[in-house]
Amino acid sequence: MGGGAVARELGDFGEFVDAQLPGLLRYGYALTGNPHDGADLVQTVLEKIGSRWNSISRKTDDPVAYVRRSMANAHISRWRKRRREQLVAELPENRDTYQHPDPFEHEPLWQALRELPPRQRAVIVLRYYEGLSEAEIAHSLGVSPGTVKSQASKAITSLRKKLAGAAKEGGQP
Amino acid sequence: MSERSDHDVVSDLRRLFDDERLTVHVAPGARDAVVSGARRVRRRREMAVVGSGLAVVAVAAVGVAVMAMPPNGDQQGTVAASGTGPTLSTAESSSVAPPSREPQVERVPTQSDTKEAPESEPRSEPPPPSKTSQDSSPDVPNVPLYASGPIGPSGWGPIELGMSYEEVRKAGYLGENTAPPQGCTTYVLSTRDDQVSALTISESGVGRISAGNNGRTPEGVGSGTSKEELRNTYPDGTESDGVYRADTGAGTTYEFAVPDGDEVSGFALTDGTC
Known part of the structure; x- marks a missing residue:
């Protein structure tokens, strides 16, 4: 070749x-x-x-599924401080949050999701964004189905609590 | 209504993930940027294979199974220069255009490309100068080369991040009864080395090198290093969930386990794929 x-x-x-x-x-x-x-x-x-x-x-x-699984794994295993120059997405040059606020700023669920540990978040995204079963997620992430179940349940509980907390703080400023 | 059931949370999640605000626009030139990057990764791996191929041949020729690998300055320098350099320097170009030094992907490599890496060689086989010892027994693992030395930003001795399962197996590091990875799969080294305990390999190659008890980074950090020393050595690291992560500066990351918060109990080098 x-x-x-x-x-x-x-x-x-x-x-x-x-x-x-x-x-x-x-x-x-x-x-x-x-x-x-x-x-x-x-x-x-x-x-x-x-x-x-x-x-x-x-x-x-299914190479797309393969890419998505790899992304979930990569997301879990790394916390990179340094960002690369952005080449693939067209995003606002200026990352000043005053000029380009987070579009989900007033979305308590999104904010709560952000605070989840990366593995829990990945489980939630694979489950409800990708629509994978717990067994499929376990296979994708290389963990046991029991771990997926417990991570998913912890994540949902914590999301629910955070939402309740956000609601209690008053009907949004 | 403030209390939500789990069921409510789940339907909210589904709605959120359907939200059109999650749409991200693809940058013009995105395809070329990704394809150029893929070629860089590939070239870097090929350079690494050249290095390990030479080393294995050397062992076979001398007939010695155990050999201390010197830090191997030359080869690693070459790999770093051709592989990691351009990746990091994407920060120079300030717009969405792909880096100009990686021009047309669909073309046969340009002069500067061929000068840098021998892409005309078959990629599944390492292109060593003396082919005979490699080609005659493609399926029989070589005598393992016992590496010695630190786990550096790109790997450990002849094992580089990104090397394929087959390459590692042929080099003799995996046991005879291992199966190819499905997703990220962890393999304990058959060489029972105390510097590296395990490799995690996926279909895209070695993604994680886990240190053994005597594994060290080039800066001398490993099991038993105090957390204070760890922080002093890698001041830009971040900690979460008992793991201190430090970028190596070569697109890879050290992950140090600091479960009790006072000293390192182990570490791994990862490129983020596993």
């Missing part, structure tokens, strides 16, 4: 990227709670997967 084959493989991967980026960016946003971190995660994971595109697309029936 020479340079031409590599170029073909990357061309094929490029088409996948074109088709899937909108959905993946949205998912990244849900997963991380922040569009910048989400796009960063999408880019990092896609680059790794693209570097082995032929073998991955041969091994998996």
Whole structure:
């Protein structure tokens, strides 16, 4: 396989990227709670997967699901302080929150989600955004189904409590 | 109405995840940026394989199973320069355009590309200068090369983050009865090394290198290091849930377990995929 084959493989991967980026960016946003971190995660994971595109697309029936699982794992296992230059998503240049407030600023549920530990948040996103079963989540994250169940239940309880707390604080300032 | 049931929370969650405000617009040039990045990652891995291939050949030639790996300055320097450099320097370009030094992806590599990495070689096999010893027995693991040295930003001795399961297996680090990874799968090293205890590998390669009792970072941090020393060594780290995370500066992260808050009980190097 020479340079031409590599170029073909990357061309094929490029088409996948074109088709899937909108959905993946949205998912990244849900997963991380922040569009910048989400796009960063999408880019990092896609680059790794693209570097082995032929073998991955041969091994998996559903490369999109594979990418999404990889993103969930990557999100759980890393806390990066440094963000990359944003190349894949069109986001406001200026991250000044006064000029570009969080669109979910007044969404107590979103704010509560943000405060969940990353694994709990990933379980919630895989369950209710991706619609995966507990068994599928367990497989994706490499943990036992019992762990998924307990993480999901902890997460829902904590979301419920936070929402109750937010409501008690008064009908929003 | 303030008290919500779990059921309410779940339907609220579903509604939230359907919200159109979660839409993120794709930047122009996004595809090229990702594809260029994929090629960089691949090139970096190929460079790493060249390094480990040479090392394995050397062991076979001498007929010695145990060999102390020197820090291996030359090869690691090359890998870092060609792989991590461009990744980090994306910060230079200030717009959405892909980095100009990585031009057309669909083309055969340009001159500067071919100079940097031998992409014309088959990628599944390491391209060592003397092919015979590698090619004759593609499925039989090599004699493991016992590495010695710190777990650096890109890996440990011949094991680099991103190396495929097959590459690691052929190098003899995994037991004979292991199966390829499904998702992130953790393998205990068959070499029973006390510097590295386990590797976590997914379909996209080695994602995590877990240190053993005597594993150390190049800065000398490992099990038993006090938390104060840890913080002094990696002042930019962050801590949550008993884990202190520090970027290596090469796109990878050290995760130090500090369960009781006073000293490091173990650590791992990860590239974020596992």
